[in-house]
Amino acid sequence: MDYEAFYRGRPVMITGGAGFIGSNLAHRLVQLGANVLLVDSLIPDYGGNLFNIRDIEDRVRMNIADVRQESTMSYLVRHVDVIFNLAGQVSHIDSMRDPYTDLEINCRSQLSILEACRRNNPGIKVVFAGTRQVYGKPEFLPVTEQHLVRPTDVNGINKVAGEYYHLVYNHVFNVRACSLRLTNIYGPRQLVKHNRQGFIGWFIRLAVEGRELQIYGDGSQLRDFVFVDDAADAFLRAGASDACNGEVFNVGGSEPVSHRDLVQLLLEVAGTGSARCVEWPAEKKAIDIGSFYADSAKFRAATGWQPRVGLREGLARTVAYYREHLPHYLEPGDPGAAPAS
């Protein structure tokens, strides 16, 4: 069956459903006619934002809950066929300041979800949002799934433990599961209210606001970027494919770009903002990994996925989104923020 047709009328759950990737995936699933349940804790500092789902709020069910809460998850998993498991704490910096909270959100919560599936709905399928962070500083490029896992921060460790749980529950308890190790995802609906969740959203905000972007070092380090619609498409394909069960897959961009070139392109597309190279802050340098880009051939072979939105187009769509909606993505105390709804 065509992977898009697979979702027509199908009950699915997205954890982290009001977040960046979760809400974009929800829009696509609504278009495909799925029966969508969003679960989000709306913890203030994280990426969940009800504005992200205002267009589709009448066509989804929104359940505010924390995935760490075992009894809630036990109930919610009963009537869905697929879980897109995107809830998590994604700040490297926060994980080094408060490793216990990161442990709770990225490890314990995954056990809650998987135990709920094992005991109440073992026929379910779970697609986990993994991360390139698990590889740490690469030994070779592009990075394949054969690269050693060597995380450089607590968040990377807890994310990989969460991923491994999925694989073990697949192998031992037949709860079908796989993990997509995402590289740098960008696009509309990303958290930009602080700069502790990766640099790309923050850079886009600064450009839109006409401010200065700081490039650490000489900006020569390489990264690959995936537009969020392409990331959502990867989740849809993985959720519909039993060829993915028990496996991990890189989901990365079509070609690497240096920080410097990324910033140049972004400023050109935006027409506002400026850039300057600065020294590495010590705290960030300690957990930096140099250049990174992923080889996604394994996932392409399994599902036919490939990124369709080029960097220039993706940046243009993202800049246009924040030009229109930025006030909804600022802290309530920020002078430019939208009034609370």
Place this chain on the structure above:
Amino acid sequence: MDYEAFYRGRPVMITGGAGFIGSNLAHRLVQLGANVLLVDSLIPDYGGNLFNIRDIEDRVRMNIADVRQESTMSYLVRHVDVIFNLAGQVSHIDSMRDPYTDLEINCRSQLSILEACRRNNPGIKVVFAGTRQVYGKPEFLPVTEQHLVRPTDVNGINKVAGEYYHLVYNHVFNVRACSLRLTNIYGPRQLVKHNRQGFIGWFIRLAVEGRELQIYGDGSQLRDFVFVDDAADAFLRAGASDACNGEVFNVGGSEPVSHRDLVQLLLEVAGTGSARCVEWPAEKKAIDIGSFYADSAKFRAATGWQPRVGLREGLARTVAYYREHLPHYLEPGDPGAAPAS
């Protein structure tokens, strides 16, 4: 400096100090003149046993505490130079029945210890007891540290997360730490009161009791075995060597042996017991990994360690120990158990 001389008068802590490897290491450290603090929770089902340290109880300090307890660990780490970090839940089977407890003991507790060091004694050195389990089912033999980490059960996942924390705290916070990935350790003072902590201790008990040993399948799968005195020596060398910081090392036996040959040798050495091949129980088969043996060349190159006690001699010493002391290693309700002390 000679690694043994390094410990003269030196304050050291062993977590899991009343357990199998911890107590054997404590005996050696006492001989070397170290100032030894043992920390153990003495949780009934685990390996801590005060009988293990009766010979040295006047020459060590014993502090009963749970390594998950943050304030306790914050206090205890202040005045020691080296932590041998051996506390943990080691049953694969239990971890699949109750993954949350395994998470607490093998992940959260490691964060407690490392946060305590980071905040109160960053000049400390920590040697973590890792495990070959992290490799899962091997892709090649012997297994080197370049083999992918792919645990097959929840315990293996949590143990590797605990190990990764040590490496990150070494790299980011300069809390010097390394991990020894131990294969199958055997010898005096091992838990034998139930069979959920690996088969070798259990087999030795059955042989000593003159009972029947069950070999799963045809017994052709290979393993490597390390006598506990050699494992203790590995910890001493790693604790004294800054060449080990930030690294993981396999610590395995000198040559692989099949289950069948191991049992034959054990029965010959013991002169009691019998053996029979039986079908694999489904629960165990689901998490079995086939043959496994490790390449320890990296650790040998870094520290000069090599195993000195051969399998026949090690088994003979272990059998002699349990012939004399078995009642102290049985459940209180067991007819052969020693009276509670």
